[in-house]
Amino acid sequence: MGLERAFADEPAFVPYLAAGDPDYDASIEYVEALARGGADVIELGLPFSEPIAEGSTIQEAVVRSLDAGMSPDRFFEFVEELDVDVPLVCMTYYNLIYQYGSGQGPEPFVEKAAEVGIEGFVVPDLPAEEAGPLRAACDEYGLDLIFIVAPTTKGDRLASMMDQTSGYVYVQARLGVTGAKDDVDDATEESLARIAEWDVPKAVGFGIKTGDHAERIVSAGADGIIVGSALVDIVAEGHENGDPADEVAERLEGKARELKAGALRGAEQQATAEGS
């Protein structure tokens, strides 16, 4: 019954990696390491050549992955080959979804994604207004479509987004693009407050870097944390230094544990706060 289940018991840790970064085989290892480290949902990026919503960290991951031969078909193979027991979400840009198969619309892509076990989509360049066809295809194949609530999203837009999002809602912690930051933005709390009434889980992303961040975000009311750039940084560093994939995988697993632990601490504080 959808991705909500991953948020049911405790705050969810939702890591992101670009599939195929820096190459197909290593990337399989890395994703599996995240699962071992406690991921509750994994967002797998299918790289698009013009990632307008990404900061430089993820943009470079996208370039590495494309250079290593990633494509939609390879992506589906990748997903099939993964040995993880965690729901998978595909994060990509609309043109890849639209062109797949017929080049006539999202349906073939969604069908194929469902077939390999993808459970939902995040599509950063697809606002609610343009999402009709993809929403329909997702409904047909039983997949979730996750929308992003930005700090600037208010009023009517917010309402229409509430109607459309399913699985969870991606709360963008700050203005801008993806990328690890050192602070927690006030905008996060305000955004969470604005959507407090929504009955989907609220996962906060954009800039979460450490267990402490995770803790603060969850204690501020988030149902989960989404972490991308902080993990991609580890992949990038390993790649640059020529470190063996298993070492990098271990580091990723460690980072995952730190983040998950932080989220859990945050949940305790929240419980305490609620209890008081």
Next chain:
Amino acid sequence: MGLERAFADEPAFVPYLAAGDPDYDASIEYVEALARGGADVIELGLPFSEPIAEGSTIQEAVVRSLDAGMSPDRFFEFVEELDVDVPLVCMTYYNLIYQYGSGQGPEPFVEKAAEVGIEGFVVPDLPAEEAGPLRAACDEYGLDLIFIVAPTTKGDRLASMMDQTSGYVYVQARLGVTGAKDDVDDATEESLARIAEWDVPKAVGFGIKTGDHAERIVSAGADGIIVGSALVDIVAEGHENGDPADEVAERLEGKARELKAGALRGAEQQATAEGS
């Protein structure tokens, strides 16, 4: 009684050199060599920084002379120092004449020129229309002012020029600027025909290079030949090769003899033609 006397008995050979080219002392030798070679009048160039009527040969002579320190005052010294028994004409541009002394007009320059023994002027950038003040000064000091008749000079201009020129008239053999050429232009004969009635001697210049040229020009009716670039070429070559000044002087003398001889041959033919 003026420069006419130099044309009285036989066709005159009128060589030109830039005074001070390539330096003061050598130039003295060269001018004296021309006198020995049979010059009847010598045109001495006083270099001006913008010699708009000169071709590249004389222009470069002007540059050499200026670089070696030639100036109006040095020019007058130069003339005084010359040991030649030939009438001297100063060829220069109007601004130098105008600025000398007061900077108020040509009179001081003419006075000084007369004092050192100059007998006339050729001023290529001073057409008859602008020549009033210089003409007046020349009259005052008993100097000739020689005008240039170009192939394009016709009608009224020609008439007014006849009134103003004295000593001789400089018949420009072809359109353009000074410079040695290999042929004799039809324009020469036409020009001579146009001024046949004038009672001043007619000296033809622009492009005369060899004794044969000289012969043909004189046989066509000229009373004299003016030769500049062909002589300056010898100076330039000597300078470039670093030849001793006396060798160059000898070559100049030889060239002068060749040209004078050509002129004399031309006169014989003319006499024959007239006699027949």
Next chain:
Amino acid sequence: MSSESKFGDYGGQFVPEALMPAIEELTDAYERYVIDNEDGFMDEFRRRLAEFGGRPLPLQRADQLSARYDTEVYLKREDLLHGGAHKLNNALGQVLLAKYMGKERIIAETGAGQHGTATAMAAAHLDMPCEIYMGETDIARQRPNVFRMRINDAEVNPVTTGRGTLKEAISETMRDWATTVETTHYVIGSIVGPAPFPAMVRDFQSVISEEAREQIVEKTGGLPDAVLACAGGGSNTMGAFHHFVPDDDVDLYAVEAGGSSLSVDEEEGVAPNSASLSTGDEGVLHGARTKLLQDSDGQIMESHSVSAGLDYAGVGPELAHLVDEGRVTPVNVDDDTALEAFHRLSQDEGIIPALETAHAFGYLERVAGPATDDRAAEPRDEHHDDLGDTVIVNVSGRGDKDLETVIEETQKRDLDIAPDMSIFNEIGGGI
């Protein structure tokens, strides 16, 4: 004017959620100030376009070209606009709009540097801080334009990702905007991007055809048979077409960059051309659904053209729509023909065009030029071997920015028409 957000199926607003409120705010401002002339916005815009920009610009009869092509050729002289290209029509409009909206900062992307220089000039004129994103490769090959932007006191931010060209610069500018959207206006340089940009940029540029239509009627007593304009994103194109669109008898030709070839290298993801209208297919790029150069997966290709300003994988959604409707005919001209046309216009008319612009003249030559051996081999386009008796060509910009490129590319090719440049060897200094 109208605030269409879709043109048939094309257009739309495919942007990150964070930008949507800005885009709504902009749509609102566009409707109020541009369409409804609130606070006299359009009056001020037109006054500044006249005083600062130099409008109206002439429609000139081209004497030698008219003789060569045996047709009346008229030139719409956007090359005379301040800055040297039509780009200022749009840049001035948007910077002024940003001022009316209370924004404090201007950002823009640029490829060839023409839009960047236009934006920098407009921002200096209107006293707004300005930053321009430009690919590293483009910075290196368009130095004079970078100088000009800096001299107008705009920051130039080098974009080092990808190939370092326009595509990457647009992405990077969108990223900046997503971070600074509350205080900043993003001045898009062509009729591309999310709504309302395509319609708004077109409206600012439509002064071209507004003037041209009046001028041609005044000069010839009637409408032209054809209007030709080069098409990169398509802003000079729609600017030149807009007021003729309702005139069904006026043929509209969008001349794209054929580059070195119309075929593509799927493997490398490279199209050696920028002919998205002629050869691209539908997809979503930089906020809009339009015609694109993309591989079968939907990845955007690297486009190519000898002219940097046409070197873009997308095209304005309105043009895509008008092509599908049959109202606009997409054609293309390759690098060689464009270079030849560059030299022809320079030599025959004393107008050195931008290389972008030269493409439009290349098409004129191909269709109406004297027969040549080459041309006999490649048969003329069947349906338009006759442009009619009166043709307007939009001279979208001047070529000062392209001199070095032209000389280099000309030397590579040994074109008959090219002037001898050996004077530079004699004098030394190399190209």
Next chain:
Amino acid sequence: MSSESKFGDYGGQFVPEALMPAIEELTDAYERYVIDNEDGFMDEFRRRLAEFGGRPLPLQRADQLSARYDTEVYLKREDLLHGGAHKLNNALGQVLLAKYMGKERIIAETGAGQHGTATAMAAAHLDMPCEIYMGETDIARQRPNVFRMRINDAEVNPVTTGRGTLKEAISETMRDWATTVETTHYVIGSIVGPAPFPAMVRDFQSVISEEAREQIVEKTGGLPDAVLACAGGGSNTMGAFHHFVPDDDVDLYAVEAGGSSLSVDEEEGVAPNSASLSTGDEGVLHGARTKLLQDSDGQIMESHSVSAGLDYAGVGPELAHLVDEGRVTPVNVDDDTALEAFHRLSQDEGIIPALETAHAFGYLERVAGPATDDRAAEPRDEHHDDLGDTVIVNVSGRGDKDLETVIEETQKRDLDIAPDMSIFNEIGGGI
């Protein structure tokens, strides 16, 4: 219009006899075609100036400068003329006149290359073969303009004599003319040379003040208090002044290049400035009596200015006369102040001026700018510390041609106002 051959004692025709008939022929043609509009010459000239050149050109209120100087500053936008400077007004007029006269070939000299490019464009436009003489040194430092001339299919003949700059190029062109005078017209680039050139060039350029006078009256209801223009030979200057000369209340300022200093080095024959109106004295150069930079012997000095187009030892005889009459005030601005003014106009108004033009703005700053420590030290010109309430500055040309020079000269000086150019170091490639 009138065909003065003298302006007071200045002017005249100091040229080789071989040229006199050509000059008489030209005088005749000037009187018939230009003054009497025979065969509709002036109508065709004005039509082509409009269609090909882009006239009329705006008179723009400069918002930021008006605020800075607390006076209404209006810009006459000759920078928007085709080719980028006022030079085309004259070049087009003369090439057209040559055509009416039945000449078959055009020659011209050029220094900065602006007159050469204008002539090359006009010749291409009117289908006349064209050769341009240009000093070797100028060819090396004005490469873009040399490219433009070649691209317009003009021959460029390098002049290797002397320092290889404008002075030598003029002499060389006169030499060509003396050889080819029957078939060839020499297009002189400023209000210099033998009559009828000074009056004729002024007449072609006077369209500047004809338009400006109408425009200022229309905009402000009255005449300006002052008109400022830079002066090299003085063609943009007289063009901007001509129709205001009878208006005694309008002050006319000719701003010369003060270079690095007003003092001269007699020994070397070098004046480190081009301030012939301010510091020169009467003499004869290039066919006319005028004010000159010369040594006490009458040899012409090498002039200097950071702006190649002002770098000339003479000046138009009409300006010399109007200065003697007290109608025109000669002032000068040094290299540093001109560079500063270049940056100020670029940054504050979004107009990158030619370095020549920048001198006029430098004077505005000196007289009306905010007090600075520097300025306190050098006291303001006593008689004109107030330019009045409305000032027109002639923007004689755009600065694209000067970018490299400006960057180099700015770096030498470390001016406060200069933009940081380090982006070029980051990206590499050097200046």
